[in-house]
Amino acid sequence: xxxxxxxxxxxxxxxxxxxxxTNTLIREGVPSIxxxxxxxxxxxxxQIREKVGGKVTVxxxxxxxxxxxxxxxxxxxxxxVKLISDRAFAGSDTWATSYTxxxxxxxxxxxxxxxxxxxxxxxxxxxxxxxxxxxxIPHIAYVKxxxxxxxxxxxxxxxxxxxxxxxxxxVPVLLxxxxxxxxxxxxxxxxxxxxxxxxxxxxxxxxxxxxxxNLGLKGSPTQVKNIFAPHAKTERKVLEGTLEQQIDALIExxxxxxxx
Amino acid sequence: xxxxxxxxxxxxxxxxxxxxxxxxxxxxxGKACINEYCNFCRTxxxxxxxGAIVEIEDEGDTREAADLSSYKGVWTFAEQRxxxxxxxxxxxxxxxxxxxxxxxTELSAVLFGASEREATELIGWGADKVYxxxxxxxxxxxxxxxxxxxxKLVKQYKPEIVLAGATAIGRSFVPRVAGKLKTGLTADxxxxxxxxxxxxxxQIRPAFGGNIMATILCPNxxxxxxxxxPRVMKRGAYEPDxxxxxxxxxxxxxxxxxxxxxxxQETSECMINLQDAEIIVSGGRGIGDPKGFGMLRELAGLLGxxxxxxxxxxxxxxxxxxxxxxxxxxxxxPKIYIACGISGAVQHxxxxxxxxxxxxINKNPEAPIFNVATYGIVGDVNEIIPMMIKKLKEAKS
Numbered sequence: 001x002x003x004x005x006x007x008x009x010x011x012x013x014x015x016x017x018x019x020x021x022t023n024t025l026i027r028e029g030v031p032s033i034x035x036x037x038x039x040x041x042x043x044x045x046x047q048i049r050e051k052v053g054g055k056v057t058v059x060x061x062x063x064x065x066x067x068x069x070x071x072x073x074x075x076x077x078x079x080x081v082k083l084i085s086d087r088a089f090a091g092s093d094t095w096a097t098s099y100t101x102x103x104x105x106x107x108x109x110x111x112x113x114x115x116x117x118x119x120x121x122x123x124x125x126x127x128x129x130x131x132x133x134x135x136x137i138p139h140i141a142y143v144k145x146x147x148x149x150x151x152x153x154x155x156x157x158x159x160x161x162x163x164x165x166x167x168x169x170x171v172p173v174l175l176x177x178x179x180x181x182x183x184x185x186x187x188x189x190x191x192x193x194x195x196x197x198x199x200x201x202x203x204x205x206x207x208x209x210x211x212x213x214n215l216g217l218k219g220s221p222t223q224v225k226n227i228f229a230p231h232a233k234t235e236r237k238v239l240e241g242t243l244e245q246q247i248d249a250l251i252e253x254x255x256x257x258x259x260x
Numbered sequence: 261x262x263x264x265x266x267x268x269x270x271x272x273x274x275x276x277x278x279x280x281x282x283x284x285x286x287x288x289x290g291k292a293c294i295n296e297y298c299n300f301c302r303t304x305x306x307x308x309x310x311g312a313i314v315e316i317e318d319e320g321d322t323r324e325a326a327d328l329s330s331y332k333g334v335w336t337f338a339e340q341r342x343x344x345x346x347x348x349x350x351x352x353x354x355x356x357x358x359x360x361x362x363x364x365t366e367l368s369a370v371l372f373g374a375s376e377r378e379a380t381e382l383i384g385w386g387a388d389k390v391y392x393x394x395x396x397x398x399x400x401x402x403x404x405x406x407x408x409x410x411x412k413l414v415k416q417y418k419p420e421i422v423l424a425g426a427t428a429i430g431r432s433f434v435p436r437v438a439g440k441l442k443t444g445l446t447a448d449x450x451x452x453x454x455x456x457x458x459x460x461x462x463q464i465r466p467a468f469g470g471n472i473m474a475t476i477l478c479p480n481x482x483x484x485x486x487x488x489x490p491r492v493m494k495r496g497a498y499e500p501d502x503x504x505x506x507x508x509x510x511x512x513x514x515x516x517x518x519x520x521x522x523x524x525q526e527t528s529e530c531m532i533n534l535q536d537a538e539i540i541v542s543g544g545r546g547i548g549d550p551k552g553f554g555m556l557r558e559l560a561g562l563l564g565x566x567x568x569x570x571x572x573x574x575x576x577x578x579x580x581x582x583x584x585x586x587x588x589x590x591x592x593x594p595k596i597y598i599a600c601g602i603s604g605a606v607q608h609x610x611x612x613x614x615x616x617x618x619x620x621i622n623k624n625p626e627a628p629i630f631n632v633a634t635y636g637i638v639g640d641v642n643e644i645i646p647m648m649i650k651k652l653k654e655a656k657s
Contacts, residue, residue: 011283013469013587013610019279025472028278036588063284063295090284090296094447098439120587121282121468124447126435129403133439138404138517141432155521159582160428162341162533165400166522173517179588180581217261217300221444221481224301227281227474230466230614237635246637247647250619251655253635257617259539259563259596260655 001054001149002111003045005078006101006131007038009062009069010121034069037116039184040177042073044146045114047182052149055079057108059203061089061100067200075187075195082108086204091217094122098130099219103208105135112154113174117142128176139174140167144181262316263300265292269312276304276313281472301474330418331482334360334367337410337424337434338382338390340374343399347536348425348490350385355452355493356423357386359461362454363420370413372406373398376506383504386496390504391417395511400523401429405514407436413509414441419483421461423452426487427535438485444478446486450614452493460484469587469610490535491593526582534583539565539596542585542612545572546601546622546641553579555645556600562652568592568612570602586611601641604629621645 015030045056058073060066061084070081084104092100105113113132118125125141132139144164145157151171158165159178187195205215213219237253239246254260272290284297285304292313304313336356338349353369360367368389369382379392391413398405406429414422414437422437424430426448438445446463453462455477461484463476478484534540541560543553553567560567568585569578585592587607597615602608604620604627612618613632620633621641630636637644 011468013471015606016468016471025279025281025468027280027283032283063297085296087296090294090298091300093299094435094445095438095442098435122447123467123469125431126438126445126447129432129435130439133407133436139432139436140403140518142428158428160401161535163523163525165520165524167518167520169518221438221442221478222446223477223479224299225462225475225477227301227303227467227472230470230473236633239635239637243637243639243644244647247644247651250635250637251648251651254563254596255655257596260652 001048001052002109003048003054003056004105004108004110004113005038005041005045005056005058005073006113006115006127007042007058007060007069007073008035008119009033009060009066010035010119013120032065032068034072035116035119037118037120037177037179039116040179040181041114041116042076042078043182043184044175044177045112046077046185048112048146048149054111057082059084059101059104059108061085061092061097061104070200071195071198072187074198075191076185077188077191080201081198082201082203084203084208088205088212088215091220092215093220093222094124094126094130095221096215096219098127098134099214100208100210101127102131102134103210104203105131107203107208111172112149113172115174115176117176117178125176128174132174135172135174137172137174138169139176140169141176143175143177146175146181261300263294263298263302263304264314264316265294266312266314267291269310271310271312273309275307275309279307280304281468328420328480328482331420333365333417333419334363334421335419335423335483336367336369336387337422337430338369338371338378339425339427339429340371340378343374343378345374345378345381346425346427348427348488349382350495351490351493352423352425352488353382353385353387354496355488356421357496359421359452359454363459365420368419370410372409373400379506383506384498384500384502386502388504390506391509392506393509393511398511400520401433402516402518402520403433403436404516404518405511406433407440408514409509409511410434410437411440414483422483422485424485424487426489430487434485434487441483443481443483443485444476446476446478448489449486450489450492452486452488461486466614469606470591470613471610489591489593534566534568534585534590534592537566537592537594539563539598540568540585540592540594540612540615541565541598541600542568542570542602543573543579543600544570544602544608545576546603547573547578548601548642550578552601552642555649559598559645559649559652562649562656563596565594565596568597570605570608599629599633600645602629603627604632
């Protein structure tokens, strides 16, 4: 089984703060990490390889420093990593990103493509399903369990808002996974050595055979108009008195809000 | 368009580097450089104290716009589950009505599955037209037939705006539609407006775990598609006698390579799903043990709400993951969020800080949860919650 995992290097959004004077992000000292959901996708691919054999390839689209993220996955035990990098990709929205990734994936060949359910910086959850559409293959989003992997079909549990569905799909297929699916392994010592030595192969707009008009800002239907800080909540009410008086006051507020 | 750095003016101070939301500026050899991550958000333009970062228009940048004027009308995708309209379907109809009135155009709902009764109900909630595909194979969600049908309908009727709920369903199949049609899709919007000058849809959404907000435009492609966060938009008034047209569409010619074998509803413990709940009583490490969640369930029951949890409580195994609120769990915005024994790590705050009213109960007066709380009580949850339960019961009887 030939698995391809798409990962993204993201700033650790939990560490990001807003500068109230300029309304901009303070990125200083914010580490770059592999998007947490993508680690679960890598783990899922490694488990498929352990079960039915095959190869795990990890790809990322990003600037040269994203190599670091790829090396980290080598230390987890993946076979091949590819960096898809080109200045022509600058300004890609989800459409252009999905197009670019699908072109690279076509070149690589695949049976199962795995992605994290969303990246924690953009939080769109769109690139996985859009890649599947470009490749004209089915996808299953929010997978929380892979029940069975056959040569031509796969059976998974997909998380829904009110429970889950058991879904069967033909292979090739693209899955986006949630945290519940597994616990990502830690790098082994051997893996760490391999990561140091790993050769990171590059792919660019030419080698993936992409059409220039579909790339980067030019290929992106959406544009970011502006970015601003969320409004801080100002309404604060202090409850006073003994614990019991505070609880009484709180219940009075709940009554006022028609919750009782 | 390009954003460039005038190296002769750049002093390498690094202001732009640290304020770029996309980590796309680096200082190399004392000068700022923009890399491939640039999203052209223009934040750096106003940050640079030297005015060294400028925006330049490329010649011939005026893209050959498709005939945008032929796209008319606002559409909403009316999500149904087990034949019942989802609440988000009514919320986006309420919002769609406003947008359609502002654009002086029609509002239509698209309904896959369910029966004529639901289609009629959509008219009562504000739709002028309902495109209804009443095929029993669509009663349960399946990505490929849903996306094939929506693509077909959009190509045929050319709406200028399409809204869907940012639910497991909407966020799964709508990207395929946008991919196929080559148009923009904005995820999980919390506000929508019409730009007065251009008539374009301004799509406002949180990013970076809610740390910043972004306004997204799709100026040169149609339709403009957005998924909308549940529980943010307001429903309109229901008028049972409202008139509208129901247009029957056939589901012929759809295909699917995926098959739903079984639908498992997990509503026993979590009677109302988290993202639909008006009131959430959430517990963290301070709850102490799984039994403590029994107490929260009782409180939630009395208030007609549901139970949430912080990652700490889920990791302890006190409550299943589907209750988790925060960066790696669900993002919620109920009317009232009661945080019990939750200290308020940023990862938790980003998942609940847009709730209307936040009530925090925690032993530690310094806990960050109090910074976002509307009401705070400092004290032991195991003393306070039982007292609240007792008083609520008294108030009810």
